[in-house]
Amino acid sequence: MLKVDNINVFYGAIHALHGVSLTVNEGEIVTLIGANGAGKSTTLRTISGLLRPKTGSVAFEGKTISDMKAQGIVKLGISQVPEGRRVFANMSVMENLELGAFIRSDSAEIAADIKMVFERFPRLAERKGQQAGTLSGGEQQMLAMGRALMSRPRLLLLDEPSMGLAPLLVKEIFSIIQEINASGTTVLLVEQNANMALAIAHRAYVVETGRITLEGSAQELAASDAVRKAYLGG
Amino acid sequence: MDYSALFLQVVQQIINGISVGSIYALIALGYTMVYGIIRLINFAHGDIYMLGAYVGFYCTTVFQFSFLPALLMAMIVAAIAGMIIERVAYRPLRYAPRMAVLITAIGVSLLLEYGGILVVSPQTRTFPAVFPTTLYNIGGVIISSQQVLILAVSIILMVILTYTVQRTKIGKAMRAVSFDTDAARLMGINVDMVISITFAIGSGLAAAAGVLVGVYYNSIDPLMGIMPGLKAFIAAVLGGIGIIPGAMLGGIIMGVVEALVSGFISSTYRDAAAFAILIIILLLKPAGLLGKNVREKV
Numbered sequence: 180m181l182k183v184d185n186i187n188v189f190y191g192a193i194h195a196l197h198g199v200s201l202t203v204n205e206g207e208i209v210t211l212i213g214a215n216g217a218g219k220s221t222t223l224r225t226i227s228g229l230l231r232p233k234t235g236s237v238a239f240e241g242k243t244i245s246d247m248k249a250q251g252i253v254k255l256g257i258s259q260v261p262e263g264r265r266v267f268a269n270m271s272v273m274e275n276l277e278l279g280a281f282i283r284s285d286s287a288e289i290a291a292d293i294k295m296v297f298e299r300f301p302r303l304a305e306r307k308g309q310q311a312g313t314l315s316g317g318e319q320q321m322l323a324m325g326r327a328l329m330s331r332p333r334l335l336l337l338d339e340p341s342m343g344l345a346p347l348l349v350k351e352i353f354s355i356i357q358e359i360n361a362s363g364t365t366v367l368l369v370e371q372n373a374n375m376a377l378a379i380a381h382r383a384y385v386v387e388t389g390r391i392t393l394e395g396s397a398q399e400l401a402a403s404d405a406v407r408k409a410y411l412g413g
Numbered sequence: 414m415d416y417s418a419l420f421l422q423v424v425q426q427i428i429n430g431i432s433v434g435s436i437y438a439l440i441a442l443g444y445t446m447v448y449g450i451i452r453l454i455n456f457a458h459g460d461i462y463m464l465g466a467y468v469g470f471y472c473t474t475v476f477q478f479s480f481l482p483a484l485l486m487a488m489i490v491a492a493i494a495g496m497i498i499e500r501v502a503y504r505p506l507r508y509a510p511r512m513a514v515l516i517t518a519i520g521v522s523l524l525l526e527y528g529g530i531l532v533v534s535p536q537t538r539t540f541p542a543v544f545p546t547t548l549y550n551i552g553g554v555i556i557s558s559q560q561v562l563i564l565a566v567s568i569i570l571m572v573i574l575t576y577t578v579q580r581t582k583i584g585k586a587m588r589a590v591s592f593d594t595d596a597a598r599l600m601g602i603n604v605d606m607v608i609s610i611t612f613a614i615g616s617g618l619a620a621a622a623g624v625l626v627g628v629y630y631n632s633i634d635p636l637m638g639i640m641p642g643l644k645a646f647i648a649a650v651l652g653g654i655g656i657i658p659g660a661m662l663g664g665i666i667m668g669v670v671e672a673l674v675s676g677f678i679s680s681t682y683r684d685a686a687a688f689a690i691l692i693i694i695l696l697l698k699p700a701g702l703l704g705k706n707v708r709e710k711v
């Protein structure tokens with residue numbers, strides 16, 4: 180479904196990704212794990228069209244998207260929950276969800292989808308008129324996820340959804356990710372919390388200083404010595 | 414001293430100030446909206462106001478338009494000019510250092526001013542009297558029909574703008590881009606288009622101000638945009654740059670302070686008052702009256 184082929188990405192002179200390749204098949208949860216600064220967010224930002232690879236390409240369902248603008252990529256069905264949530268803090272929960280549906284114009288179905296998001300995240304429903312900036316971290320994460328779902332993505336990119344959340348809330352978020360996947364949305368999950376990520380993923384990639392160093396099924400990687408030492412605390 | 418006469422005079426100056434202030438407010442809106450969305454002080458904005466005044470002038474004199482069609486035409490032409498300026502001068506510098514864009518804006522401003530002199534000649538033109546002047550005496554306070562017109566047009570435009578920004582899809586997209594451009598991109602918002610529309614709206618409002626000033630003062634010239642442009646910029650800073658209601662408030666305060674200074678001290682100090690406001694606000698509350706803690710964009 181998604182094929183990232185040997186991309187090299189730069190920030191000015193900084194060479195952030197060195198020939199990263201990965202694939203995501205329809206229906207999967209694939210996780211990309213790695214330490215701070217490894218290049219996980221850079222990979223997602225490139226897939227979403229916020230960055231352009233200098234060489235290499237990204238293809239979605241056979242179509243090259245690495246030369247497309249971000250809005251076109253959203254329209255094709257790729258939606259991202261960015262690192263740090265990035266909700267529109269000065270707007271209400273409702274307005275954030277409406278913006279998530281920006282590319283759509285079917286207002287009746289948008290209203291139905293907002294209802295669906297509220298069913299999935301009841302805490303958002305109680306706060307729909309509240310400014311997003313006044314929500315707790317967990318609620319903002321839920322809003323960012325709900326907002327990303329509003330474009331009806333077929334591939335959902337999640338950048339460190341567990342960041343800064345209490346363990347119980349992380350569990351909740353991860354089970355919601357599994358639900359979203361079970362209802363037919365493919366997921367590419369970036370995490371530093373390798374334990375949790377490997378527990379729900381089908382396949383995994385390890386990225387270190389801009390290079391993919393390991394890949395395999397989630398069970399394989401969870402069992403491998405290298406991963407246990409580096410990311411699972413022994 | 415007769416207190417009731419003094420009171421009447423204060424009210425009179427406040428009314429005069431509000432009408433001039435709503436002109437500043439209309440111009441200030443363009444500064445603040447453009448700043449809100451691309452963090453650029455568009456120095457050419459005052460000249461768009463001049464352009465609007467000239468389009469209004471030619472529409473009424475050469476083409477014999479009545480006021481409303483002339484106003485609309487001026488707004489449309491200025492909106493297109495604003496979009497072209499953004500496209501040609503600013504967009505190629507989207508990722509350039511801010512100083513480069515700022516200098517370009519000054520260049521565009523000079524181009525419009527001296528290009529204007531070349532095209533329409535430096536002479537001052539008399540704006541035709543599109544409305545007969547009627548003076549209304551309300552309990553000793555004099556209000557002219559032009560002042561009523563300025564207020565009515567400004568209020569209508571500001572209501573439409575507020576509605577657009579708060580309620581419509583494009584308005585929400587504008588707020589989203591202004592708050593976090595990359596997050597807006599991830600929503601599928603076409604950021605270039607939103608920036609273009611922002612320039613169009615800001616320029617249209619400035620053009621409306623230009624036509625209204627033509628009607629109010631009856632005279633226009635190619636350099637007329639410099640001073641009101643500067644003052645409207647100060648008004649935007651006063652209200653809190655990037656904040657739409659701030660620009661409206663800042664414009665009105667600016668107009669009222671100027672009117673009170675010229676009415677009770679001397680009109681020689683009018684311009685000085687404007688700059689005194691800038692210095693005071695920068696010292697006491699740099700984020701502006703409605704500004705919160707300054708949040709630099711990442």
Ligand SMILES: Nc1ncnc2c1ncn2[C@@H]1O[C@H](COP(=O)(O)OP(=O)(O)OP(=O)(O)O)[C@@H](O)[C@H]1O
Pocket residue numbers: 190193195213214215216217218219220221222262371
């Ligand atoms: N805007 C930027 N400008 C310059 N360098 C950047 C920029 N963003 C990231 N980098 C660099 O690119 C490399 C990869 O960063 P990236 O954000 O992709 O890491 P990450 O794996 O997401 O890390 P984290 O887990 O901390 O989010 C890092 O060395 C980082 O310093």
Ligand SMILES: [Mg+2]
Pocket residue numbers: 219220221262338
């Ligand atoms: Mg990251």
